[in-house]
Amino acid sequence: MDPWAVLKYPYMTEKSISLVERENKIVFIVNRNAKKEEIKKAFEKLFEVKVKSINILITKKGEKKAFIKISPQFRAIDVATKLGMI
Numbered sequence: 001m002d003p004w005a006v007l008k009y010p011y012m013t014e015k016s017i018s019l020v021e022r023e024n025k026i027v028f029i030v031n032r033n034a035k036k037e038e039i040k041k042a043f044e045k046l047f048e049v050k051v052k053s054i055n056i057l058i059t060k061k062g063e064k065k066a067f068i069k070i071s072p073q074f075r076a077i078d079v080a081t082k083l084g085m086i
């Protein structure tokens with residue numbers, strides 16, 4: 001599956017940007033049918049980083065939100081800069 005079919009777009013709010021800075025996490029809206037392993041593979045392929053963990057949340061709008069924690073040897077702020085979030 002195409003990585004951009006799994007990862008739809010980064011979720012940009014004040015809280016999600018503070019997660020980038022404080023907890024080395026990036027928040028993405030992902031395909032509703034995507035599983036954690038598919039999200040992990042797509043993110044690692046696109047941004048060439050190692051993913052430590054993923055937490056999933058279904059919003060009230062029915063969107064699937066993935067909180068992607070990046071391994072300590074990589075920085076989430078670098079990925080956020082590539083995406084134009086910061």
